[in-house]
Amino acid sequence: xxxxxxxxxxxxxxxxxxxxxxxxxxxxxxxxxxxxxxxxxxxxxxxxxxxxxxxxxxxxxxxxxxxxxxxxxxxxxxxxxxxxxxxxxxxxxxxxxxxxxxxxxxxxxxxxxxxxxxxxxxxxxxxxxxxxxxxxxxxxxxxxxxxxxxxxxxxxxxxxxxxxxxx
Numbered sequence: 001x002x003x004x005x006x007x008x009x010x011x012x013x014x015x016x017x018x019x020x021x022x023x024x025x026x027x028x029x030x031x032x033x034x035x036x037x038x039x040x041x042x043x044x045x046x047x048x049x050x051x052x053x054x055x056x057x058x059x060x061x062x063x064x065x066x067x068x069x070x071x072x073x074x075x076x077x078x079x080x081x082x083x084x085x086x087x088x089x090x091x092x093x094x095x096x097x098x099x100x101x102x103x104x105x106x107x108x109x110x111x112x113x114x115x116x117x118x119x120x121x122x123x124x125x126x127x128x129x130x131x132x133x134x135x136x137x138x139x140x141x142x143x144x145x146x147x148x149x150x151x152x153x154x155x156x157x158x159x160x161x162x163x164x165x166x167x
């Protein structure tokens with residue numbers, strides 16, 4: 001199989017072509033069609049709304065739920081529960097952040113517990129919100145559903161009328 005460029009002039013500029021031998025303008029047109037399709041725009045809107053929704057849920061967990069959990073547990077903060085895996089240098093404060101800054105390896109199981117609790121609370125809040133949204137969607141009648149039902153009834157009545165006429 002010979003290269004198509006073998007017959008071209010040695011210094012002729014090469015034109016980019018895609019797999020279907022369409023010039024670059026064909027690719028740009030395809031990209032424009034892809035980017036403007038409804039699905040891509042819906043995805044973009046979903047990502048933007050999802051980011052904003054994530055901030056709202058983050059705020060609900062950090063600013064509303066976690067303070068209540070701290071109050072119920074008596075201010076218990078798991079994030080500072082750790083086990084140093086190496087000797088702690090003298091004069092280093094006994095906090096997780098201070099130990100990490102000095103380079104002491106630590107087994108931070110408390111931080112893991114905090115993140116798991118955070119995840120469970122976050123998942124529960126998202127579950128409740130989705131449940132509410134689904135309930136709201138169920139309550140709103142879809143336009144055209146009644147027209148489809150009426151049309152079916154009209155068809156049935158016409159069939160009955162026609163069968164009576166035929167007798």
